[in-house]
Amino acid sequence: MIIAVDGPTASGKGTIAKALAEHFRLPHLDTGLLYRAVGRQCFLDGGNPDDPVAALAACSFPDALLTDLELRSEATGGLASRVSVHPAVRQALFERQRSFATQMSGAVLDGRDIGTVIAPEAAAKLFVTASVEARAWRRHLEMEAQGRDHSLEEIAADLAARDERDRNRKDAPLVAAEDAVLLDTSELDRDAAVAAAIAAVEACVSRALS
Numbered sequence: 777m778i779i780a781v782d783g784p785t786a787s788g789k790g791t792i793a794k795a796l797a798e799h800f801r802l803p804h805l806d807t808g809l810l811y812r813a814v815g816r817q818c819f820l821d822g823g824n825p826d827d828p829v830a831a832l833a834a835c836s837f838p839d840a841l842l843t844d845l846e847l848r849s850e851a852t853g854g855l856a857s858r859v860s861v862h863p864a865v866r867q868a869l870f871e872r873q874r875s876f877a878t879q880m881s882g883a884v885l886d887g888r889d890i891g892t893v894i895a896p897e898a899a900a901k902l903f904v905t906a907s908v909e910a911r912a913w914r915r916h917l918e919m920e921a922q923g924r925d926h927s928l929e930e931i932a933a934d935l936a937a938r939d940e941r942d943r944n945r946k947d948a949p950l951v952a953a954e955d956a957v958l959l960d961t962s963e964l965d966r967d968a969a970v971a972a973a974i975a976a977v978e979a980c981v982s983r984a985l986s
């Protein structure tokens with residue numbers, strides 16, 4: 777079974793995808809991490825993330841980079857959103873994501889285009905959203921816990937800029953698949969969001985079996 781979890785930054789999709797993987801005992805891939813690694817490698821190479829040639833060259837990042845804590849930073853998230861605009865970068869990362877999705881065991885993948893491009897045949901597709909305010913607040917708490925100081929306004933502006941770029945790019949824009957279940961987590965805590973996601977996946981599976 778393939779489970780696709782898409783949605784904007786800080787919507788809770790990563791937490792939900794991890795919990796679904798644990799619940800259904802499936803391997804999980806956070807595809808945002810791949811784009812973050814490309815953005816980070818481009819920066820380390822001194823390249824311009826808006827230049828398709830420099831961004832494509834950064835796609836051959838070493839696997840060890842995937843464990844770099846700097847990948848989780850807001851700055852790297854911004855770089856990821858810039859390199860992910862280029863079709864050649866998306867193409868270069870496609871096969872890695874596709875083979876993860878189609879492995880025998882099944883898989884959970886989270887990202888922006890899993891249900892639309894990477895695994896349109898997924899048995900269950902969730903599109904996780906939350907208001908900008910709720911997402912900015914969560915990100916603020918996360919950063920505070922890591923000792924990073926960013927104002928709520930700064931974080932909200934950064935999220936809005938990334939949303940705008942992800943939604944409006946020509947190739948694989950952030951959009952819910954037609955058959956995705958929408959899950960708004962604005963008013964839900966972690967456990968309630970995970971319970972709603974598990975129920976949605978079970979409903980998709982029993983619909984497919986009936």
Ligand code: C5P
Pocket residue numbers: 785786807808809811812853856857858860886887888889890938942
């Ligand atoms: O999900 P995360 O915030 O880690 O993703 C970082 C950036 O990578 C996103 O803003 C988006 O531009 C890009 N991305 C993408 N397609 C995916 C996953 C992430 O374009 N499947």
